[in-house]
Amino acid sequence: MFDSKEFLQSEEWFSFQEAVGKKASLISLEQMLARGVIEKVSLVGNYLYIPKGPIFSLEEASDESVQKQLQKIIKEAQEKKVKWIRIEPENENTLHSLQKNFSGKVVKAPRDIQPRELFVIDITKTKEDILADMKPKTRYNIRLAEKRGVKIFTTREEKYKQAFYDLVEKTADRKEINPHSKTYYENFFAIFPETLCQLFVAEYEGIILAANICIFFRGRAIYLHGGSSDISRDVMAPYLLQWKQIEYAKDHGCTEYDFGGVHVVSSSEGTNDWGGITRFKTGFSPRTNPRLFPGTYDMILDPMMYSFYKTLRLLRTFFHR
Structure with missing residues (x-):
């Protein structure tokens, strides 16, 4: 296991998140740090938000290593019944590696959460x-x-x-x-x-x-x-x-x-x-x-519910003009 200088991936930050009522998912693997919080979307369900992550321990991790680490993250996410994983890759190489090694779609989120x-x-x-x-x-x-x-x-x-x-x-x-x-x-x-x-x-x-x-x-x-x-x-x-x-x-x-x-x-x-x-x-x-930074992206685990979520966002935007 390794740790990072990124405050939003620190144990201290997630202790605070739990104190304000968030449900934390503290995934710290041998070559990847992917701590996150469960966020709820009305009528849709939950997603896992990994702020300023995941972070690789190696600048260029092998495809095999990335796939292995991703499988663990996805397994935990599915156990928590989340519909997608919202990520903020630290650089373009990390984003491309995740897009290449994730079996589903990795798409740009509707909006960036942390500044680009x-x-x-x-x-x-x-x-x-x-x-x-x-x-x-x-x-x-x-x-x-x-x-x-x-x-x-x-x-x-x-x-x-x-x-x-x-x-x-x-x-x-x-x-x-x-x-x-x-x-x-x-x-x-x-x-x-x-x-x-x-x-x-x-x-x-x-x-x-x-x-x-x-x-x-x-x-x-x-x-x-x-x-x-x-x-x-x-x-x-x-x-x-x-x-x-x-x-x-x-x-x-x-x-x-x-x-x-x-x-x-x-x-x-x-x-x-x-x-x-x-x-x-x-x-x-x-x-x-x-x-x-590349910005905020979504790794889709449940395509049907994600599509429903995008439709809901469009409807809410239309009716709140």
Whole structure:
């Protein structure tokens, strides 16, 4: 058996998933990691979602090895009566290998779950060099926030956790998206120790302007969730907040800082609705290219039910226009 640096394939992540009521499937084989959760679709049944996986231990696994590992995954999936397995291959080679060695169809899922472009920067350089590599405007905004007296700190105090929940909700309202529940985040803080998970807060003149959750896992810092206020936006608190998170990560032995999803490549394809957040993140290292992933795919175990599922999605889309 082997393990991975991918947080969404970690035992810690699936302990959290079980705590929030998900049924986990912890498949860790000799040459493949395929931990997942059972998701339910009304009128259709269940599917197995393997986030950021499966992951092969070898860069180029043999067809025989892939087939053997796949058989074990499919056997467990069928025992759980799932209709398809939703996967997120780490690269095109993994995707092609799965398509080649799976006896059924592997098709593009109706939508991607995890971002297809991740913006991950190298933080092994000196802090001075990291700052020097930023866009001048990003560097200016960091210094402006410092000059204006924005304070950044980590905390687990209840009042700051409540402020974080409130900011997440306000941010979701502005962006017209559905946020995780307060209970979800309460479980986050209850389950993950401070060595793994930190809440960073940006405060200005006694007002909480922004707050982010960062994960620190096997040498990588991950900016996972955050929220910001529309008050005092001129003091540029989110810029200083990210910079202090990078500094903290570097000081605690991390070599990479993961900003999460961006739309750099997709913007050139005319599908960019992430313009603002992409410009914000890439400003911290404009010469860094995003890491690209194939996206989300479905390995179909029950073709009839999968076809029914696709039809239901089309009908729901039509009637919710």
